[in-house]
Amino acid sequence: MSKPDSRLPSNRDAETNPNARAASADAPSERVDEGKRLDPPPKSEAFDLSAELSIGLPVDTADEKPEERSGAQQAELFETEPPPWELAVEDDIAVGRIVFSEAPYGPYDYQIPEEEREHLKPGMRVRVPLGKRRHPMTGWCIETRIGFKGRRGSLRPIVEILDDEPLCDAALVRLVLWISHYYQAPTGQVFDTLIPSSVRSNAGTRERAYLTPDPHRTDEKSIELLPKKQQAVFRFLIAAARPMTASELMVHAQCTRGPISGLQSKGYIEVTRRREMTTGTPMRWQKNDGESQHTHTLNDEQTHALERIENAIDSGTGKTLLLHGVTGSGKTEVYIKAIEYIVQFGRSAIVMVPEISLTPQTRGRFERRFDSVAVLHSQMTPAERHFQWQRIRRGEVQVVVGPRSAVFAPMPRLGLIVMDEEHDASFKQNEQPRYHARKVAHARAMSLGIPLILGSATPSMETWHATSTGHAELIPMHERINNRPMPSVELVDLRIRDDRTRGAISRPLHLAVQETLRDQGQVILLLNRRGFATTIQCPSCGHVVACPDCDMPLTHHRDGGKACCHYCDYTIATPPWCPACRFDGIRYGGLGTQRLEVEVKARFPSATIARMDSDTMKRPGSHQRVLSAFRNGEVNILLGTQMIAKGLDFPNVLLVGVINADSALHFPDFRAAERTFQLVTQVAGRTGRGDRGGRVVVQTFSPEHPAIQAASRHDYLQFATDEMVNRRKFNYPPLGSVARIIIRGVVEEVTEAVADALLGRLEASRQALGSEVRILGPAPPPIPKLRGKYRFHLLLQSTDSAQLGETIRRATDSFTIPEKDDVQFVVDIDPIDML
Ligand SMILES: Nc1ncnc2c1ncn2[C@@H]1O[C@H](COP(=O)(O)OP(=O)(O)OP(=O)(O)O)[C@@H](O)[C@H]1O
Numbered sequence: 102m103s104k105p106d107s108r109l110p111s112n113r114d115a116e117t118n119p120n121a122r123a124a125s126a127d128a129p130s131e132r133v134d135e136g137k138r139l140d141p142p143p144k145s146e147a148f149d150l151s152a153e154l155s156i157g158l159p160v161d162t163a164d165e166k167p168e169e170r171s172g173a174q175q176a177e178l179f180e181t182e183p184p185p186w187e188l189a190v191e192d193d194i195a196v197g198r199i200v201f202s203e204a205p206y207g208p209y210d211y212q213i214p215e216e217e218r219e220h221l222k223p224g225m226r227v228r229v230p231l232g233k234r235r236h237p238m239t240g241w242c243i244e245t246r247i248g249f250k251g252r253r254g255s256l257r258p259i260v261e262i263l264d265d266e267p268l269c270d271a272a273l274v275r276l277v278l279w280i281s282h283y284y285q286a287p288t289g290q291v292f293d294t295l296i297p298s299s300v301r302s303n304a305g306t307r308e309r310a311y312l313t314p315d316p317h318r319t320d321e322k323s324i325e326l327l328p329k330k331q332q333a334v335f336r337f338l339i340a341a342a343r344p345m346t347a348s349e350l351m352v353h354a355q356c357t358r359g360p361i362s363g364l365q366s367k368g369y370i371e372v373t374r375r376r377e378m379t380t381g382t383p384m385r386w387q388k389n390d391g392e393s394q395h396t397h398t399l400n401d402e403q404t405h406a407l408e409r410i411e412n413a414i415d416s417g418t419g420k421t422l423l424l425h426g427v428t429g430s431g432k433t434e435v436y437i438k439a440i441e442y443i444v445q446f447g448r449s450a451i452v453m454v455p456e457i458s459l460t461p462q463t464r465g466r467f468e469r470r471f472d473s474v475a476v477l478h479s480q481m482t483p484a485e486r487h488f489q490w491q492r493i494r495r496g497e498v499q500v501v502v503g504p505r506s507a508v509f510a511p512m513p514r515l516g517l518i519v520m521d522e523e524h525d526a527s528f529k530q531n532e533q534p535r536y537h538a539r540k541v542a543h544a545r546a547m548s549l550g551i552p553l554i555l556g557s558a559t560p561s562m563e564t565w566h567a568t569s570t571g572h573a574e575l576i577p578m579h580e581r582i583n584n585r586p587m588p589s590v591e592l593v594d595l596r597i598r599d600d601r602t603r604g605a606i607s608r609p610l611h612l613a614v615q616e617t618l619r620d621q622g623q624v625i626l627l628l629n630r631r632g633f634a635t636t637i638q639c640p641s642c643g644h645v646v647a648c649p650d651c652d653m654p655l656t657h658h659r660d661g662g663k664a665c666c667h668y669c670d671y672t673i674a675t676p677p678w679c680p681a682c683r684f685d686g687i688r689y690g691g692l693g694t695q696r697l698e699v700e701v702k703a704r705f706p707s708a709t710i711a712r713m714d715s716d717t718m719k720r721p722g723s724h725q726r727v728l729s730a731f732r733n734g735e736v737n738i739l740l741g742t743q744m745i746a747k748g749l750d751f752p753n754v755l756l757v758g759v760i761n762a763d764s765a766l767h768f769p770d771f772r773a774a775e776r777t778f779q780l781v782t783q784v785a786g787r788t789g790r791g792d793r794g795g796r797v798v799v800q801t802f803s804p805e806h807p808a809i810q811a812a813s814r815h816d817y818l819q820f821a822t823d824e825m826v827n828r829r830k831f832n833y834p835p836l837g838s839v840a841r842i843i844i845r846g847v848v849e850e851v852t853e854a855v856a857d858a859l860l861g862r863l864e865a866s867r868q869a870l871g872s873e874v875r876i877l878g879p880a881p882p883p884i885p886k887l888r889g890k891y892r893f894h895l896l897l898q899s900t901d902s903a904q905l906g907e908t909i910r911r912a913t914d915s916f917t918i919p920e921k922d923d924v925q926f927v928v929d930i931d932p933i934d935m936l
């Protein structure tokens with residue numbers, strides 16, 4: 102039985118990457134399935150790696166023409182006992198199991214050439230023939246073994262081994278297999294995610310050829326056989342007593358290339374090739390964020406937290422600890438002390454933070470306290486990335502600080518993983534493989550028997566729940582440093598006329614800003630929408646200017662007079678009149694940060710204002726510049742999107758204003774309340790961090806909402822208790838598991854038909870497995886059209902994540918979509934993005 106593979110990587114990636122390559126023509130449209138099914142994975146939530154990784158993967162052999170094999174031949178290949186005279190040799194064949202990052206993904210078995218038996222290890226790349234392809238394909242080795250239960254000669258050989266050493270050690274290979282299984286992503290793609298492309302392409306290096314004399318020809322007799330010039334050069338190389346490049350030799354021996362080539366061709370000179378870095382040490386980031394260097398004496402709560410962490414480290418077992426400390430309780434100092442503890446024993450740590458460029462402070466704190474820190478961030482060049490990766494792998498780095506991908510840092514003696522602001526949505530990757538770094542970190546920590554510390558003032562419901570089921574240990578820190586009080590929060594009800602003014606800033610907030618500026622304090626204003634106006638609408642005919650590819654309203658940006666789609670970046674000049682009825686007086690409605698900036702400037706003309714959103718922060722280092730200006734007091738009012746809510750620690754911020762706390766509250770997403778609570782609590786936490794106290798003004802249309810109420814009292818426990826009740830009603834995470842399947846296509850009806858077909862398969866799979874899985878949909882998601890493609894989604898829910906995963910795996914494994922339909926689907930396990 103053979104069938105087209107509808108899950109080409111490019112199709113799946115296109116969901117988030119518009120530049121993803123179209124389905125490649127040379128990818129065979131058929132894949133052989135020998136009918137082996139995966140064993141059901143274990144039910145444990147708690148990453149039993151050994152169990153989950155022992156699953157049998159479907160394996161195929163790289164036959165001459167895999168696409169053309171019939172079911173009968175297939176059966177013959179696997180089921181017929183080999184003739185007895187072959188039994189003796191079969192055990193002797195070394196086999197490597199190889200996966201690819203493009204369809205067909207494998208795994209396929211290949212024969213390892215005799216002389217490479219000792220060399221090939223899992224985690225290395227190889228080049229192998231595949232199907233009818235003219236050139237060998239690059240793949241990843243996931244397993245080697247002796248013995249092959251097939252006919253001798255039926256395995257094709259590995260053509261070339263690309264790496265001298267594995268790019269990831271055995272533990273990381275196991276992690277790759279686990280990710281691939283749990284997130285239902287091709288193993289080859291997971292390898293490509295784990296090993297940066299800069300490493301795979303040896304960015305910033307070059308191969309150099311070094312010349313040494315052949316030791317058997319250095320005697321006088323041999324030398325005298327050479328022409329005069331060659332003799333001179335050869336004697337020079339012998340005298341140098343070190344390997345030299347040809348150009349070096351040419352300079353030092355004052356010769357041309359001729360004699361060197363002559364010596365080479367006669368075999369007098371041996372050539373060895375070495376790969377070397379071309380770049381020097383990449384520059385470190387500037388550290389001018391004005392923070393002092395000193396370490397702190399821990400207070401009682403911090404000391405206690407550190408003791409608990411040290412105990413976990415000493416226990417030598419995998420353990421998750423939730424450091425739940427209110428904003429400003431000094432969590433970073435605890436992480437640092439814990440890392441100092443393990444560094445003594447020559448071990449190293451990974452610290453994950455939301456996006457390092459947003460938190461230059463955090464980076465600075467680590468760089469100052471450790472000799473050797475590697476900071477990974479999105480603005481690194483490929484050469485820098487490669488350089489850091491090599492340092493990390495050689496064990497030269499004590500601490501890696503970086504975003505979610507830092508979870509893969511190849512530390513040889515990893516002793517601790519820390520995830521700061523563990524509730525942050527950026528820890529989930531929005532493209533294949535759609536992994537959550539928290540879950541991956543957990544898997545890695547458990548398999549190494551080391552602690553994972555999750556830190557947050559507003560832990561995710563998942564982590565909070567884990568503390569009540571015994572999967573995580575709770576370490577609370579209730580007090581701010583120096584017993585500073587939490588800032589008082591005032592809710593402004595925007596429904597009340599008196600408080601409303603013409604613009605975005607209510608009377609109470611206006612007065613608060615005025616007072617703060619008078620007292621020489623600084624102000625943070627949060628508005629979680631960029632652009633100037635969020636709708637462009639004709640007051641005459643009602644027409645809304647929308648994106649032709651996504652159907653979403655365009656946002657007007659005042660700089661350059663552009664109207665942009667925030668989903669796909671489609672941009673046009675903002676139309677001066679209505680494109681539908683030509684009415685001359687189109688209106689800009691809705692509020693974005695640009696419009697807020699204009700209003701704030703008009704209201705407080707003497708204040709210096711800086712805006713921080715993804716439009717103003719495009720250039721590398723711009724965060725750092727704005728934040729240092731703010732720290733130095735050159736900026737009085739900092740306004741921006743949620744990027745100003747994260748981790749900033751400025752003692753002179755006396756006021757935080759939230760322009761619209763409801764912006765995320767009414768999203769069709771079961772996490773809407775959680776997000777709102779987190780955002781308001783986090784931004785509120787940016788004030789009251791110095792001796793002069795602080796206050797918060799929160800504008801909202803729903804002041805009675807439990808999430809906003811709880812945030813206004815800094816009451817996480819109340820919020821979590823209320824929210825858990827809501828989640829329980831529908832078995833939403835963390836009480837149950839959710840998966841989402843998005844189906845996208847150019848023709849709406851065809852796309853829907855595919856979604857229906859997939860539903861049928863899911864139902865059949867559920868029945869066959871007897872699994873308790875609720876299936877919702879297919880229905881159009883909140884964004885029903887994206888980048889010109891119609892979208893449908895299916896939502897699956899179960900209290901058993903293993904059953905849920907297996908139901909999907911079984912339904913999608915051999916699901917085929919005819920190429921002419923041009924429909925793709927994406928499986929998202931534990932989705933965060935519900936749009
Ligand atoms: N023991 C201590 N004594 C005095 N100051 C301390 C101590 N520990 C930390 N600090 C300082 O307290 C401030 C707040 O610490 P930190 O930023 O780590 O808090 P946090 O818990 O991470 O807050 P948030 O969750 O809001 O980011 C920092 O300026 C830090 O240098």
Ligand SMILES: [Zn+2]
Binds near residue numbers: 649651652668669670
């Ligand atoms: Zn669009």
